[in-house]
Amino acid sequence: xxxxxxxxxxxxxxxxxxALKALLREHTTFQTTNxxxxxxxxxxxxxxxxxxxxxxxxxTGIEVLRDIKDAHPRAMRVLLTGYSDLKAVLGSVNESEVxxxxxxxxxxxxxxxLIEDAGKIxxxxxxxxxxxxxxxxxxxxxxxxxxxxxxxxxxxxxxLREILQPYYKVNFANSAERALLLMEQHETGVxxxxxxxxxxxxxxxxxxxxxxxxxxxxxxxxxxxxAATAIELINEGQVYRMxxxxxxxxxxxLSVDSAIGRYWQLKQNPSxxxxxxxxxxxVEGQNSPLRLPAQILNRIRSLPxxxxxxxxxxx
Amino acid sequence: MLSVIVILLLGGxxxxxxxxxxxxxxxxxxxxxxxxxxxxxxxxxxxxxxVIQTTKLASLxxxxxxxxxxxxxxxxxxxxxxxxxxxxxxxxxxxxxxYDVAVQYxxxxxxxxxxxxxVSLEKLVKHVEEARRKLFEARAAVEKSPLLTxxxxxxxxxxxxxxxxxxxxxxxxxxSRVDRDGMDTMDLNEGVExxxxxxxxxxxxxxxxxxxxxxxxxxxxxxxxxNQVFLNLITNAAQAIDGDGTLTIDxxxxxxxxxxxxxxxxxxxxxxxxxxxxxxxxxxxxxxxxTGLGLSIVHKIVKSHGGSIKVRTTPKKGTTxxxxxxxxxxxxxxxxxxxxxx
Numbered sequence: 001x002x003x004x005x006x007x008x009x010x011x012x013x014x015x016x017x018x019a020l021k022a023l024l025r026e027h028t029t030f031q032t033t034n035x036x037x038x039x040x041x042x043x044x045x046x047x048x049x050x051x052x053x054x055x056x057x058x059x060t061g062i063e064v065l066r067d068i069k070d071a072h073p074r075a076m077r078v079l080l081t082g083y084s085d086l087k088a089v090l091g092s093v094n095e096s097e098v099x100x101x102x103x104x105x106x107x108x109x110x111x112x113x114l115i116e117d118a119g120k121i122x123x124x125x126x127x128x129x130x131x132x133x134x135x136x137x138x139x140x141x142x143x144x145x146x147x148x149x150x151x152x153x154x155x156x157x158x159x160l161r162e163i164l165q166p167y168y169k170v171n172f173a174n175s176a177e178r179a180l181l182l183m184e185q186h187e188t189g190v191x192x193x194x195x196x197x198x199x200x201x202x203x204x205x206x207x208x209x210x211x212x213x214x215x216x217x218x219x220x221x222x223x224x225x226x227a228a229t230a231i232e233l234i235n236e237g238q239v240y241r242m243x244x245x246x247x248x249x250x251x252x253x254l255s256v257d258s259a260i261g262r263y264w265q266l267k268q269n270p271s272x273x274x275x276x277x278x279x280x281x282x283v284e285g286q287n288s289p290l291r292l293p294a295q296i297l298n299r300i301r302s303l304p305x306x307x308x309x310x311x312x313x314x315x
Numbered sequence: 316m317l318s319v320i321v322i323l324l325l326g327g328x329x330x331x332x333x334x335x336x337x338x339x340x341x342x343x344x345x346x347x348x349x350x351x352x353x354x355x356x357x358x359x360x361x362x363x364x365x366v367i368q369t370t371k372l373a374s375l376x377x378x379x380x381x382x383x384x385x386x387x388x389x390x391x392x393x394x395x396x397x398x399x400x401x402x403x404x405x406x407x408x409x410x411x412x413x414y415d416v417a418v419q420y421x422x423x424x425x426x427x428x429x430x431x432x433x434v435s436l437e438k439l440v441k442h443v444e445e446a447r448r449k450l451f452e453a454r455a456a457v458e459k460s461p462l463l464t465x466x467x468x469x470x471x472x473x474x475x476x477x478x479x480x481x482x483x484x485x486x487x488x489x490x491s492r493v494d495r496d497g498m499d500t501m502d503l504n505e506g507v508e509x510x511x512x513x514x515x516x517x518x519x520x521x522x523x524x525x526x527x528x529x530x531x532x533x534x535x536x537x538x539x540x541x542n543q544v545f546l547n548l549i550t551n552a553a554q555a556i557d558g559d560g561t562l563t564i565d566x567x568x569x570x571x572x573x574x575x576x577x578x579x580x581x582x583x584x585x586x587x588x589x590x591x592x593x594x595x596x597x598x599x600x601x602x603x604x605x606t607g608l609g610l611s612i613v614h615k616i617v618k619s620h621g622g623s624i625k626v627r628t629t630p631k632k633g634t635t636x637x638x639x640x641x642x643x644x645x646x647x648x649x650x651x652x653x654x655x656x657x
Contacts, residue, residue, distance in 0.1 A: 013388055083387065
C-alpha cells in the first residue's frame with residue numbers, strides 16, 4: 001500500500017466529494033463545497049494533492065487552483081470537470097498550471113493511481129516557487145538558452161521573429177525534421193510550436209519531447225483551438241503555455257520569459273522536473289508519441305540532456 | 316397573275332410555317348423558363364429548410380453540450396460509488412473470513428482441561444486469552460468496516476444520482492416532445508424550466524437566474540416550438556451578458572393572455588439595430604457564429620400561435636423580451652410545419 005496522503009477536494013456537489021472520499025479512503029481527505037475556503041484548507045493541512053471542480057458558483061476551479069499554486073505551491077493540482085470548454089482548458093494551462101485535466105465520469109482505478117503518483121511527487125520532488133528569475137540571472141539565461149520556433153507559416157514566423165529576435169537566441173524550423181536537427185545542435189530550453197506544420201501533426205513530437213526531456217518548456221501557439229487536443233497536450237504533453245493566434249507581443253514575451261526561467265531552474269535542479277511529468281503514452285489515440293517513426297523517437301531520446309548534474313559528471 | 320397569287324400564297328405559307336415554328340420555339344423557351352423558376356423556387360425552399368434544419372441542429376448541439384455537463388456530474392459519482400461499494404464488499408468478505416478463522420481458533424478442542432498440571436493450565440489460560448483477543452479484534456474489524464458505515468450512504472447517493480439522471484431524461488423528453496405530435500396543452504412554466512435546464516451550462520458560473528413564475532392556465536400550443544422560443548431567448552440573454560449578471564424570468568396570466576418575460580442585465584440593443592432584430596439572417600455576431608435566424612424563428616413561432624412578442628431595451632442596462640400567448644390557442648394548422656420537430 002502506498003503512503004497516506006493528505007488530499008483536498010473541492011466541488012459544489014457534495015455527493016462528488018463523498019464519492020471521492022470513499023474512493024480515496026486509504027488517505028486522509030479534506031473537503032469543501034465552498035471554493036472560497038480552499039486556499040486556507042490547503043495551507044492549514046499542508047495537503048499533497050488538490051482535486052477541484054471547474055464550474056462552481058462562487059469561484060471557478062481555474063481560480064481556486066491558481067490561488068493554491070501561489071499560496072501552497074507544493075500541492076499537485078488536478079482539475080476534475082464535467083464539461084470541458086476551451087476557456088477552462090486554456091485557463092488550466094496558463095493560469096493554474098494543472099498536473100492533470102480530468103473529465104467526469106472518471107475511472108476509479110486510474111484516478112486512484114494518478115492521485116497516488118501525484119502525492120508521491122509532491123512529497124519527494126523539490127518545488128520551484130516561481131518561474132521568473134532575478135534580472136541578472138535572467139539575462140544570463142537568455143544569452144545561453146535557445147528558443148526554438150516550429151512554425152511553417154511565413155507570416156507568423158516573421159511576426160515571431162520581430163517579437164523574439166531582439167531578446168532571445170531564436171531558431172526557426174518549419175518541420176519536425178528540421179526542429180530535431182536544430183535541437184541536436186543548440187541547447188534548447190523553450191520550444192514554441194504550432195500543433196501542426198504542413199498538415200502534419202506536431203503534437204506527438206511535443207509529447208515525446210516532454211517524455212524524454214521534461215525540463216524543456218513547450219509553448220503551443222495555435223490557430224484552430226480544439227478542447228480535446230488541448231487536454232491531451234496537458235495530460236500527455238505537460239504543455240507550459242497555450243496561446244491562440246494572432247499572437248500578441250506582450251503575452252508572448254511574458255510566456256517565453258517565464259518559460260526560460262522554468263527551464264533554467266529545472267536545469268539546475270533536475271529532480272524538480274518530476275512535477276511536470278507527462279502521463280505515460282498509450283498506443284491508442286491518433287497523435288500518440290508511440291506512433292512516431294522509430295528513427296524520430298530515437299533521435300528525440302538521444303537529444304543531449306544539458307542538465308547541470310549531467311554537466312558536472314562529464315567535466 | 317395566278318402565278319403571283321401562288322407565289323404570295325406560297326410565301327404566306329412559308330412565312331406562316333416559319334411563324335409557327337418561331338412560336339413553338341418561344342413556347343419551349345417559355346416552358347423552360349417556368350421550369351427554371353420552379354427549380355429556383357424549389358432550391359430556395361430547400362435551402363430555407365436546410366437553414367431551419369441547421370438552426371435546429373445548432374440548438375441540438377447546444378442541448379447535447381448542456382446536457383452532457385448536467386449528466387456527467389451525477390454519472391461521475393454514481394459510477395464511482397457503485398464500484399467502490401463492490402470493492403467494499405470484497406474487503407468485507409476478507410474480514411468475515413478472518414472472523415471465521417478466529418472463531419475456528421476458539422473452537423479448537425481443548426482436552427487438557429482436566430489434566431491439572433501447571434504447564435497445561437497456563438497453556439489453557441493462554442489459549443483462552445488468545446482466542447478472546449482474536450475474536451475481539453476480528454469482530455471490531457468487521458464492525459468498523461466501511462461497508463457498514465459508508466456503503467449505505469454511497470448507495471443512497473447513487474440512487475439519488477440515478478433519479479437526477481431520470482429527471483434529466485424526462486426534461487429532455489419534455490423539451491423536445493418527441494412523444495407528441497402537433498398541438499397540445501402545456502404549462503408554459505414547465506417549458507421555461509426545461510429550457511433553463513438545457514441552457515444551464517451557459518450560465519452556471521456567471522449568470523444568476525431569478526424566477527417569478529406564477530401559476531398559469533394551460534395553453535394550447537406546439538410545445539416543442541414554444542420550448543425552442545424559450546431556449547432561444549434564454550440563450551440570447553446569457554450571450555448578451557458579458558461577465559456576471561442576472562436573468563429574471565417572470566410569468567403571469569390574465570383572463571385572455573399568458574405572458575412570459577425574460578429580462579437580462581446585458582449590453583442592451585442599440586437603436587439602429589432594434590428595428591432589424593426579427594429580420595431573417597440579421598445578426599450582429601461574427602460570421603459563422605450566428606445564423607441570424609434565431610429571433611426571426613422566435614417571431615414566426617409566436618405569431619403562428621396567435622401571440623406577440625415585445626422588446627424593451629436600454630443600452631448597457633439590459634433587455635426584456637416578453638412573449639404573450641392567448642390562453643385559448645390557435646388551431647393546429649397555424650403552427651409552422653417546417654419547425655415542427657425542432
